[in-house]
Amino acid sequence: MQEKQNNQIDTYWQANIRLVLGLLSIWFLVSFGCGILFVDFLDQFQFFGFNLGFWFAQQGSIYVFVILIFVYIHRIKKLEQIFDKDESTEE
């Protein structure tokens, strides 16, 4: 019983880590990627009145940051619900 519960915690934790790593790679891509490393490359494209790289560095990355946190809130809540259900069916 105890062991099974521990397994579930492990499963939950691994799913959480996968989720976090996935979101953090997007976080890295928009800020350090589009806003810094590839900024000059992206600047050759025009996005409304902005150069695309400049827009990512001063606007786009911030919008994506906000979205990432709310995606995480939503996804982790689902994970927690699955975990809670498993735990309660055992009792």
Place this chain on the structure above:
Amino acid sequence: MTVKLLTYFFVGISFAVYIGIAIWSRASSTSEFYVAGKGVHPIANGMATAADWMSAASFISMAGLIAFLGRDGSVYLMGWTGGYVLLALLLAPYLRKFGQFTVPDFIGSRYYSSAARIVAVICLIIVSFTYIAGQMRGVGIVFSRFLEVDINSGVLIGMVIVFIYAVLGGMKGITYTQVAQYCVLIFAYLVPAIFISIMMTGNPVPQFGFGDQLLESPVYLLEKLDGLMVQLGFDAYTSGSKSTIDVFCITAALMLGTAGLPHVIVRFFTVPSVSDARKSAGYALIFIAILYTTAPAVASFARLNLLETTHNVSYVEAPAWFKNWENIGLIAWMDKNNDGKIQYAKGNALQPTKPLYTDQRGINGERTLSNLAHPNNANEVYIDRDIMVLATPEIAKLPAWIIALVAAGALAAALSTAAGLLLVISTAVSHDLIKQTLARQISEKKELLYARISVLVAVIIAGLFGIYPPAFVAQVVAFAFGLAAATLFPAILMGIFSKTMNREGAVTGMLAGLSFTLIYIIYFKFIHPELNFAEHWLWGISPEGIGFIGMIVNLVTSSLVSLMTPRPPEYIGVMIDNIRRP
């Protein structure tokens, strides 16, 4: 009404509100004093975090910095927002689950050691005091420009106000005043930005406005700005001049530092549950993003306006704001070519860079300077970057009430951050040093008394920083982030995500990160400032970005040491499992 009267009016009303809230929400227990009784709604906590976070530096200086740095200014935009993703995903929920009062509480318990707790307290105090010094300068600038009192009395007034509501209300009082302060500061920031955006581009949303075409001629605003700057010998506004590795490291240091700043982390201890901690990080970032996405728009509006209203204009006909700020000592003009006109170009106009005024006036009525003219460029103007946000409403000729509103907003930004910092400093002293280390058996009432006394002492020290500013204040604020990134952030992160990280590893890691970063900064900023150029830096990384390397030094040291020393005791593993459980 004059600007001065209106400013007194707005500032007076906002101060009355802050004190009223403090009296209404007095703290009566240590839990209320330290973490507002853990009963703050996530949206309210999001606003309070945003006000806590957005300091005088964000409100007053950031848009000005970006206006002068162009694309290189993006490091502040991404660096000071990206950290919230790390907070929400990696730190805040687990620290809330742990459920104590302070950051050193977590480090002390997780690493089963009062040595670790004390090292964390030392890091916290260094980080927080470097940060607070900048707030007091902000208060001083606003008071001296808009209320025409001298800087010292301005700092004193600020100290008294912060003291009243921090001592009375503790975290509870601070939280609800910060909610009010957020509303004041965001309103004060957005109103002029929207006005200017409409005036210049016809677009009421500044975030879109600076990518729009100008009303006066169908050219994109940024294109026009780039063109003008190149014409005057500057680099184009939308191009960068810092090296990629430096931009990368500065951004990383600011992000990781944000996630490790104790006065921000502690805000997530005040909400009722773990999921509320995540939510309030999300709300906080929304509230912050409203200002942070407006700032680059303000920056490009301000830069374009500045070039158009001053370059090649004769000093006698220069706009009033130019002379007002010259009188305060934040603008200076030296007529290098004796044509009576203001010429603006690339490079520092003066040697030394900061103006040294004499008591006399020149033939055009300008304040004369005892600086030498910098021989390598034709630039005649010195402009302190800190004035751009405060001067923008005047530059754009907005009505007097908006100028007064901006002054109240700037004070709200500086005071809310100062209060948050004072509280974490005093909590670290009364809770972590006195209650947990020196005198474990004191009663809650006594602890609360010590907490209030520590606020008093911290306010006085912070005030002294404002009245006798060490010459290095402005530079040092940015380093608070590097230090937080190299010390507290990795210790907390490993504490949650690694079960094998032990006491010895964490303590040596923090000390290694702290000393590496501190020595690098002190070497280039204070011992050999003349060597502070890319060719002398380690891998071309400036002192602003070295905190990122400091963090890696911390992680490597702590991992190696923890491999060579005994594993943490069994009950720590149980504690970590408990923190990770939803």
